[in-house]
Amino acid sequence: xxxxxxxxxxxxxxxxxxxxxxxxxxxxxxxxxxxxxxxxxxxxxxxxxxxxxxxxxxxxxxxxxxxxxxxxxxxxxxxxxxxxxxx
Amino acid sequence: xxxxxxxxxxxxxxxxxxxxxxxxxxxxxxxxxxxxxxxxxxxxxxxxxxxxxxxxxxxxxxxxxxxxxxxxxxxxxxxxxxxxxxxxxxxxxxxxxxxxxxxxxxxxxxxxxxxxxxxxxxxxxxxxxxxxxxxxxxxxxxxxxxxxxxxxxxxxxxxxxxxxxxxxxxxxxxxxxxxxxxxxxxxxxxxxxxxxxxxxxxxxxxxxxxxxxxxxxxxx
Numbered sequence: 307x308x309x310x311x312x313x314x315x316x317x318x319x320x321x322x323x324x325x326x327x328x329x330x331x332x333x334x335x336x337x338x339x340x341x342x343x344x345x346x347x348x349x350x351x352x353x354x355x356x357x358x359x360x361x362x363x364x365x366x367x368x369x370x371x372x373x374x375x376x377x378x379x380x381x382x383x384x385x386x387x388x389x390x391x392x393x
Numbered sequence: 394x395x396x397x398x399x400x401x402x403x404x405x406x407x408x409x410x411x412x413x414x415x416x417x418x419x420x421x422x423x424x425x426x427x428x429x430x431x432x433x434x435x436x437x438x439x440x441x442x443x444x445x446x447x448x449x450x451x452x453x454x455x456x457x458x459x460x461x462x463x464x465x466x467x468x469x470x471x472x473x474x475x476x477x478x479x480x481x482x483x484x485x486x487x488x489x490x491x492x493x494x495x496x497x498x499x500x501x502x503x504x505x506x507x508x509x510x511x512x513x514x515x516x517x518x519x520x521x522x523x524x525x526x527x528x529x530x531x532x533x534x535x536x537x538x539x540x541x542x543x544x545x546x547x548x549x550x551x552x553x554x555x556x557x558x559x560x561x562x563x564x565x566x567x568x569x570x571x572x573x574x575x576x577x578x579x580x581x582x583x584x585x586x587x588x589x590x591x592x593x594x595x596x597x598x599x600x601x602x603x604x605x606x607x608x609x610x611x612x613x
Contacts, residue, residue, distance in 0.1 A: 362513035363513045363514070363515065363518070365513075366505075366513060366514065366518045367517055367518055367521065370518060370521040370522060370525060371521050371598075374521070374525055375521060375524060375525065375528075375598055375602070378528055378602055379601065379602055379605065382602060382605045382606060383605055386605055386606075
């Protein structure tokens, strides 16, 4: 039981650290495509965080909307931008 | 450089403000969890999240549906005629995979809608899976016209708002309070609302995606 709690704490710290790192990368990344991929990864990780907090409803919505739909929307907007030659 | 220092100071102030807020929160907040669990037997469902969203605060959900509808109208007013016919991605793998995934995704969405009464799930999750299915169909280039020119598609977009207003009227007659369900009919009302909301959320979110692609290429 003790070791399980330690493992959970370790996992949470790792999750929080990677969230901060991915958030930093999303904002500072020069390439737009890379930034979108980072954003999708961020959405997936934050849904894991919601799951760890016990909010499974929010986790589910986040995975589909935050990672899936918003990612698709951003990617399609990027394609549109490239077609119109706007950087 | 000055802008950077200014931004830094602003961010620092925001950080200090947020830290102060978090630290000054009262230790013991009762919240509304107890009230909700006391009233659960009247709600018609056993998942507290669904009970709050669809029964106790159904009025907020009604307004949310209105917001989604208005947002889509706004997007439509910006987009022009829908022209693009050819599939975006010419991939046989995507086409084959779509054939397997689309029925599975629809099944998953129906499952999420159904399980929402007892466990995490519900209209919003199910609806967003419907819209993801629509995007998959669209990207794999199936000959399925889902654009809003058709009256049927427009009807689907408005379904949840219509059903919500209809049920509001019915509850007004039954219990003289807007969206107050009688306990014996609550689960039926909630399921009806959730099913309508799923369809509308799915089609609306899909159309937000579709309207980006539908603009003609030679704009400038």
